[in-house]
Amino acid sequence: MHTLSQLRSGELAGISRLDLSCGLTEFPEEIYHLADSLEILNLSGNLLSSLPDDLPRLHRLKVIFCSDNQFQQLPEVLGRCPQLSMVGFKANQISSVSAASLPQALRWLILTDNQLSQLPAELGQCLSLQKLMLAGNQLQSLPAELAACQDLELIRIAANQLEALPDWLFTLPKLAWLAFAGNPFCKAPPVRSSQIIDWQDLQIAEQLGEGASGLIYKASWQIDEAIQDVALKLFKGTLTSDGLPQCEMAASLAAGKHPALIGAIGEVKHHPEQTPALLMPLIASGFSNLAGPPSLESCTRDIYHKDQRFSLASTLRILSSIADAAAHLHAAQILHGDLYAHNILLKADGETLLGDFGAASFYTDSRLQKIEVKAFAYLLEELVSRTEGSQAMLNGLIHLQTNCAQNNLDNRPTFAEINQIITTLSNH
Template sequence: MHTLDQLRSGQLKGITRLDLSASLERFPEEIFTLADSLEVLNLSGNQLSDLPEDLHRLHRLQVLFCSENQFEHVPESVGRCEALRMVGFKSNRIRELSAKALPPRLRWLILTDNCMQTLPDELGACTDLQKLMLAGNRLRELPATLAHLEKLELLRIAANQLPALPDFLLQLPSLAWLAHGGNPLDADAPASRTPDVRWADLQIGEVLGQGASGIIHRADWQRPDGQREAVALKLFKGQMTSDGTPQSEMAACLTVGQHPNLIGAIGRVVEHPQGEQGLLLSLVEPRFSILAGPPSLQSCSRDSYPSEWRLPFAQALRVASGIASALRHLHARGVTHGDLYGHNILIDTAGKALLGDFGAASFLPAAAPSQHGLLQRIEVRAFGILLEELLQRCEVPAEHVAQLAELVRRCQQPPVSARPDFSEIDAALAGLL
């Protein structure tokens, strides 16, 4: 994190990224002294409510973060920044998104946890858009012009007021990661039969890890039968994440139950002394490691892998087969994962894979059974991308090259309804094993 003193003294001349959180109420004019180098500007965690009209003087600016401020609108000056590709105004008070606030080359827009009731039709003209994050607003409908977003790959519309999913949304050729839980369209979602776990029955241990939505602890659980079991406890950080709400995550995770390739949920934690929400999970053995790193600002929608990392073909095939089996299990129980990425998968050296993080999971809408197949095949595209990434990092035997290349093609083909389902994919990969 940088300081105002560093900025004003000229110490930051030539930097490409500025991170400034200092309870700012006004945009520091000194930032313009960095115009010839600044590419990433992070002003999150301040008290800002507007940006200067001449923001475009930052002519190299590609990324702008203004989360956790006091904005009630996205400033129109943002739209005049020709090089801007990523814009983030998470957790403000935004009620209005003007068409004039949309940069011409926008790839990634984050407006999570605000107060918007409508979106401008002109958003559909942002044809470079790949990621659109709108969870936690008050949207009742989506503009039909979004049908023009043929490059859109990730969409977060959870925790809004949507009574239904528009059919055009489910035909977008590139969409692979969709979260829509916590809307009125989920009103008939099945209730979990998993018993609650009392906080008093847990002994909390060390932190095992954390992500955007929560912190995971090791814990010791005294089960109802009196036996003690080592488990993992996820305590949620707040009421809203980039993907949706803790309630949606817990409901989906508990509904799908146990599977050999899922990080299984045991129960919802109740009676926390501070009222925090928690989920008890099976403890993952230490031999497992994360398959990939999350997308970067540069890769946008693609996971990050070490440049020289490779894995044996047999291991890659077992990983793909296990994940396909897990997704077949989820879909059969009326749930989509919504975030099928390598960074949400743990693997061991034998190829055993565990899929976790249900933060973007959604229930198939009970009132629209005609949409179920399309929603499932949106997730098939995400699997096709994962399979392609795995195959790029191993030596595929000559006798399997054509078959696997065709499976990747079919999973990612633009006509959504033409993609295979996970029953077919699971069978195909199991046959290779």
């Protein structure tokens, strides 16, 4: 994080990214001194409610973050910034978005946790749009014109007031990651025989990690006379970019058990502060993330280590276990919504675990499985490009990837069919 004094002294001359969070109520004029170098401007966590009309003086600006401020409308000046492709205004009080505020080069729009009841039809003219994050608003519909945004790959519309998913969603050829839980049309079924764990039976140890929706701790769970090491997730109880924590909990519990899923043991009750909590298996040592999450530049695609390579046997095991886990979820009518390499844990021998149900949604429309198959196609592409082995076998996986990636989702295979194909390839 930078400081105003650094900015004013000239110490930051030539930087390409500026991060300022210091209670700003006005846009600092000194930022214009960086006009010839600044590409990323992060003013999140301030008290701003407007941006200056001469913002386009920052002629190299590609990314702007103004989350956690006091904006009531998306500033129209953004639409006049020629290179601006990523706009993030999460957690403001934005109730209106005008067509004038939409940059021509827009790829990634974040308006999570605002007060939007509608969006302009002109959003459909942003033909480069890949990522649209609208969770936690009051939207009752989406503009039909968005069907023209054929490059859309990720959409977050959880926790709104939508009565149905629009049919045009199923015509988007690249859509792979979708979250819509917490809308009136998306009801979580009752979880059958979910185990209830009493808070008093847990001994909390060190914190293991933190995600968008909660904190994860190591814990000891006393069951009768035995003690079991487990993981405890304490939900923050607030909206995330993907949706609502209670929807994540419901999906985790409904998912049931599968060897390639980081499932849930049960719901924890009687927390002293009534914090929602979930008990999960403790992940054994030796696992690491298959890849890192997307960068600002890659937008929707995960980041792998440049030297990362896989054996054919390892790739086949990863793909088979993830396809089988996805088939298990879809048999329960659960859309994972975030089927990504960065949500897959991997051991050296190819054993995998799929986690993070933050974007999961319950569904009844069978076409939604085919949207998730597109996500699997991207994963397949990433792995095959980093796999060494028989070219004939690789050609078989490439053919499968082509089928999973078809623009017409009706022509894509189901996860059960995908797993059968991978099993056949593995046996050759």
